[in-house]
Amino acid sequence: MSETAHGGNPYKIYVWTWVALLIITGAMLGAESLPMPRWFMVVFLLAFMAVKAVMIGASFMHLKYEKTNLRVVVGVGLVVTTLILFFFIAPEAAHVREKSTIPMTAPAAAPAHH
Amino acid sequence: MSHGENAAVMEAHWGGGAAPFGASWQKTMMWIFIVTDGLLFSGLLCGYGFLRMASEAPWPDRAVVFKIWFIALMTFILISSSATMGSAVTAAKLGDKKKTTLFLVATILGAFAFLGCQAYEWTELIHHGARLTTNPWGAPQFGASFFILTGFHGSHVVSGATILIITLIRHLMGKTPAQGVEMAGLYWHFVDLVWVFIFTLFYLV
Numbered sequence: 531m532s533e534t535a536h537g538g539n540p541y542k543i544y545v546w547t548w549v550a551l552l553i554i555t556g557a558m559l560g561a562e563s564l565p566m567p568r569w570f571m572v573v574f575l576l577a578f579m580a581v582k583a584v585m586i587g588a589s590f591m592h593l594k595y596e597k598t599n600l601r602v603v604v605g606v607g608l609v610v611t612t613l614i615l616f617f618f619i620a621p622e623a624a625h626v627r628e629k630s631t632i633p634m635t636a637p638a639a640a641p642a643h644h
Numbered sequence: 645m646s647h648g649e650n651a652a653v654m655e656a657h658w659g660g661g662a663a664p665f666g667a668s669w670q671k672t673m674m675w676i677f678i679v680t681d682g683l684l685f686s687g688l689l690c691g692y693g694f695l696r697m698a699s700e701a702p703w704p705d706r707a708v709v710f711k712i713w714f715i716a717l718m719t720f721i722l723i724s725s726s727a728t729m730g731s732a733v734t735a736a737k738l739g740d741k742k743k744t745t746l747f748l749v750a751t752i753l754g755a756f757a758f759l760g761c762q763a764y765e766w767t768e769l770i771h772h773g774a775r776l777t778t779n780p781w782g783a784p785q786f787g788a789s790f791f792i793l794t795g796f797h798g799s800h801v802v803s804g805a806t807i808l809i810i811t812l813i814r815h816l817m818g819k820t821p822a823q824g825v826e827m828a829g830l831y832w833h834f835v836d837l838v839w840v841f842i843f844t845l846f847y848l849v
Contacts, residue, residue: 551723558844572849582840586837590729590730591830604679607679608682611683612689619693619694620697
């Protein structure tokens with residue numbers, strides 16, 4: 531394993547990653563008490579979520595020591611597929627919402643049967 | 645670069661062979677499993693996004709529904725257990741049996757602590773009237789999103805805890821090599837990784 535080959539404390543990387551993840555989580559939890567627009571807070575949270583995911587993948591799952599093609603298949607594969615899925619269904623969600631908020635008109639009176 | 649040289653480079657990077665990813669077949673298979681399982685969760689999260697965006701009724705206020713400090717505690721437990729799992733993998737690679745056992749036990753305790761917290765959270769919400777199709781706080785789709793997302797994740801925590809217990813027993817019997825601990829670790833880190841997304845997208849946004 532590369533991280534143990536250079537000497538030093540081999541467990542240090544996990545301690546640092548753990549501390550960094552806790553600090554980021556704390557910042558995410560504290561973000562709502564700050565006066566910032568809703569859209570900015572969402573972007574802030576998504577950015578920190580991505581940072582946490584990369585840290586777990588790279589340090590805990592040792593992806594930073596793997597070959598580039600494995601990293602590409604795992605990272606890009608998952609991210610691109612999720613984005614495609616999301617951006618295909620997001621406009622449909624807006625459409626469904628728009629449709630559900632159109633006021634229903636009273637149905638025309640049915641002709642009387644004799 | 646000539647066509648032949650280019651083909652040789654492409655073959656070196658993307659060709660088949662015994663180890664196209666420079667990893668053992670066990671690790672390659674585990675990564676393929678993780679990617680496919682990750683796609684399951686990405687589908688569930690996209691479905692949740694759809695329900696939330698399409699919802700006519702207002703989405704429940706998370707500050708009213710959840711005790712955020714309690715969710716933060718669950719996150720702390722899972723992140724900490726991931727750190728102990730990484731340490732167990734390193735200890736196993738270094739051949740330190742005592743530390744491997746210690747870190748594996750700590751990870752298993754973390755798994756059960758998380759499951760206990762989740763059971764408490766589910767019980768609280770069900771007690772307050774949350775169901776798959778209805779809830780007292782707002783959009784009815786909230787209940788289905790919550791129970792399906794956290795339920796699927798919880799089932800993965802149960803699987804992870806089971807795998808870790810089997811790994812620990814086999815490790816104590818001297819039957820699990822370092823790579824076995826590493827495979828169990830990859831799965832456990834994946835469980836932690838999924839929680840990062842659920843925590844942010846469901847509990848914070």
